[in-house]
Amino acid sequence: GMEEVVLTSRLPLNQLWLRVESLRERCHWLSVSSDELELVGDSRRFVLPEDVADFVHPMVSMQSNFRLAIYSLMSLKVPLLPTRDSILQDLAIKDFDWSGESLEMLLPLAYPSIGVMAAHTQRKALLGGILEGRLTSGPQYLRFHPAQEPYLDFIRDAFKVIAENLQTSQRTSIYVWWLRFERLLVFFSKTDPLKNDSRRKKLKTSLKEFLKKDENRNNLHFYREYALIEREMERFDNCVNILETTIQSQGQNLESISNDEEKTALLSV
Numbered sequence: 001g002m003e004e005v006v007l008t009s010r011l012p013l014n015q016l017w018l019r020v021e022s023l024r025e026r027c028h029w030l031s032v033s034s035d036e037l038e039l040v041g042d043s044r045r046f047v048l049p050e051d052v053a054d055f056v057h058p059m060v061s062m063q064s065n066f067r068l069a070i071y072s073l074m075s076l077k078v079p080l081l082p083t084r085d086s087i088l089q090d091l092a093i094k095d096f097d098w099s100g101e102s103l104e105m106l107l108p109l110a111y112p113s114i115g116v117m118a119a120h121t122q123r124k125a126l127l128g129g130i131l132e133g134r135l136t137s138g139p140q141y142l143r144f145h146p147a148q149e150p151y152l153d154f155i156r157d158a159f160k161v162i163a164e165n166l167q168t169s170q171r172t173s174i175y176v177w178w179l180r181f182e183r184l185l186v187f188f189s190k191t192d193p194l195k196n197d198s199r200r201k202k203l204k205t206s207l208k209e210f211l212k213k214d215e216n217r218n219n220l221h222f223y224r225e226y227a228l229i230e231r232e233m234e235r236f237d238n239c240v241n242i243l244e245t246t247i248q249s250q251g252q253n254l255e256s257i258s259n260d261e262e263k264t265a266l267l268s269v
Contacts, residue, residue: 002027002146026138027147030154066170067091069162073177076155077104077140081111081180103136111184142188152185156206172221175210179225182207186232200233220246224268 006019024042031047032040059065070091074080080087083105110127136142139151156178163174182203189196207226216222223246231239 022138026140026145029139029147029151066166066173067093069166069170069174072162073155073158073174074105076158077102078155078177078181079105079107079184081108081177081184083108104140104142107184107188111187141185155181172219175216176221176225179207179222179229183225183229183232186229203229220250221268 002023003020006023007016009016011019028042028045030045032045034046037043037046059068070080070093080091106127138145139147141148141152141155159174159178159181163171163178166174186200186203189199207229210216211222211226223242227239227242227246230236230242
């Protein structure tokens with residue numbers, strides 16, 4: 001495998017160690033089963049139940065599920081989008097200090113958000129310097145490496161599993177977060193033409209399949225985010241068409257909508 005290539009490269013011992021450990025950090029973020037242990041050859045990746053017993057605690061309340069879901073996704077280096085003080089307060093995670101260990105939590109600084117456009121160019125340049133300085137640690141999804149796409153797929157699967165096990169409003173919130181995360185990836189991949197086209201095709205297919213599902217096809221929040229992704233891909237006409245079609249599909253005036261959530265969703269579009 002890739003480790004063997006590095007080990008046979010005749011580099012100085014310190015360089016060999018650095019490259020092997022960097023490779024493992026980026027590619028080996030999951031534990032392995034006992035059947036895979038012999039193939040992998042790294043016993044530290046085989047995790048026994050007693051190894052994690054001290055970190056498992058019973059849930060005091062079912063209401064904690066949503067906050068636990070947020071913690072889980074942030075631990076995968078997915079930033080809140082947008083990240084604002086009011087949001088952190090609403091979610092009661094303002095003292096979530098260990099999330100600061102991941103530089104990915106700084107991504108919203110460079111990402112354009114309504115009402116937070118001041119000094120955007122300077123903030124994007126600052127973040128660009130951080131990324132070019134290779135200050136991100138593995139596993140990560142920003143810079144190209146052999147496990148970049150598998151890690152992204154793992155994050156997407158995590159979004160789906162979490163969302164499908166929450167109540168309706170929380171499910172919508174998690175999926176909106178996922179769609180904004182995909183838009184963030186489009187934003188940062190514009191400078192990578194080699195990967196850009198294939199990623200966009202994959203994303204387009206994924207979004208169409210997502211919106212075709214019965215439980216998603218009437219959710220206006222999803223169509224709003226879909227339109228914004230199209231805009232991020234510089235398909236402005238598609239963006240406008242999606243928004244216009246979504247609004248026209250409602251076929252009613254705001255005054256005739258009695259449900260506050262439906263009215264809010266339509267206004268957001």
